[in-house]
Amino acid sequence: GQQLNQSPQSMFIQEGEDVSMNCTSSSIFNTWLWYKQDPGEGPVLLIALYKAGELTSNGRLTAQFGITRKDSFLNISASIPSDVGIYFCAGTGGSQGNLIFGKGTKLSVKP
Amino acid sequence: DVKVTQSSRYLVKRTGEKVFLECVQDMDHENMFWYRQDPGLGLRLIYFSYDVKMKEKGDIPEGYSVSREKKERFSLILESASTNQTSMYLCASSSGQITDTQYFGPGTRLTVL
Numbered sequence: 001g002q003q004l005n006q007s008p009q010s011m012f013i014q015e016g017e018d019v020s021m022n023c024t025s026s027s028i029f030n031t032w033l034w035y036k037q038d039p040g041e042g043p044v045l046l047i048a049l050y051k052a053g054e055l056t057s058n059g060r061l062t063a064q065f066g067i068t069r070k071d072s073f074l075n076i077s078a079s080i081p082s083d084v085g086i087y088f089c090a091g092t093g094g095s096q097g098n099l100i101f102g103k104g105t106k107l108s109v110k111p
Numbered sequence: 112d113v114k115v116t117q118s119s120r121y122l123v124k125r126t127g128e129k130v131f132l133e134c135v136q137d138m139d140h141e142n143m144f145w146y147r148q149d150p151g152l153g154l155r156l157i158y159f160s161y162d163v164k165m166k167e168k169g170d171i172p173e174g175y176s177v178s179r180e181k182k183e184r185f186s187l188i189l190e191s192a193s194t195n196q197t198s199m200y201l202c203a204s205s206s207g208q209i210t211d212t213q214y215f216g217p218g219t220r221l222t223v224l
Contacts, residue, residue, distance in 0.1 A: 033212060042115070042201050042215035043154075088154070090213075098144075098169070099213055103153035 006089050006102030013079055014110050021105040022073040023089035032065050032072040033090040033099070043088055047074070079109050114138070115216035117202050123222045130189040132219050134202030143185035144203040144213060145169075145177060147196075154201065160185055192223045 006023045013019060023032070031050055035043035047058050049065035049072060056063055062075045072091070076083055089102040118133035134143065144159040146169075156169030158177040166177050174196060178186045185204075189196055199220050203213040 035215075040120075040218070040220075042203075042218045045212060045214065048212055098156060098159065101154040103151070 004089060004091060004100050004102040006105055008105055009103070010106040010108070012108045012110065015079060015081060017079055019076040019079055019083070019107060020073060021087060021089075022071060023091070023102045024071040025091060025093065025100075026070070027093050028069040029072075029091035029093045030069075031092045032063070034061075034063050034072070034074045035088040035090060037086045037088065037104070039085065046087075076107075079107075081109050081111050083107060084109050115202055115204055115214055117200075117216040117219050119219050120217060121220050121222075123224065124189075124192050125224050126193055128189075128192050128223075130192050130221065130223075132187040132189075132200055132202075132221070134185045134187070134204075134216055135183050136185075136204040136214075137183065138204065138206070138214075139182065140204035140206045140214075141182070142205045142207075142211070142213075143179065144205075145175075145185065145187045146201045146203065147171070147198040148201055148218070149198050157187065192221075194223050197221060197223045 004023050033048050034046045037043040047063040052069045054065040060077045086104040086106050088104045090099045115136045124130050142161050145157045146154040155171050160166045160179040176188045199218050201218045202216040205211045205213045
């Protein structure tokens with residue numbers, strides 16, 4: 001079945017740094033979603049993307065739906081300690097009935 | 112705001128016990144989902160339901176069953192819990208198309224001894 005490759009698996013950064021993570025698919029996706037999961041909690045939706053080329057911001061977060069429809073990235077600017085958590089990408093493609101999730105990027109922020 | 116609640120945050124059971132995990136959503140969503148989350152494996156879909164009394168197998172349904180008697184409630188059942196079912200279980204719901212944005216509950220961390 002379809003798979004999502006999410007990278008990097010983990011990141012250790014200093015407070016104030018910018019962060020970038022991405023997801024790629026072997027096939028075309030129609031929707032890209034980015035979630036954040038705080039430790040011990042369920043994932044919370046950050047940004048949803050529905051059109052190729054779409055660039056959407058949510059505060060310090062910016063995400064883009066790749067032109068090829070096979071990738072998406074999430075940027076976090078000026079990271080703060082509460083950005084710590086696991087970030088998941090998810091998407092839906094033409095041949096797949098359900099949301100497919102990446103394996104997550106674990107972000108650690110040093111104050 | 113969408114609210115998805117799960118009956119327990121932490122649960123400890125013994126091997127062979129029957130386990131019920133309950134999930135309730137308050138947004139009249141048609142679709143509900145059960146996932147398990149394990150380190151290095153991400154979220155894996157166990158079962159989902161797109162309507163009352165309807166259920167579909169996900170990627171890893173073995174050892175689990177589900178029940179959806181009311182629109183707002185979706186139960187995950189472990190008929191005979193085993194240690195390899197120790198995991199974080201996440202419930203989600205969505206409206207409209209089965210591929211629409213999913214909203215998650217806080218999760219239940221199940222330990223099977």
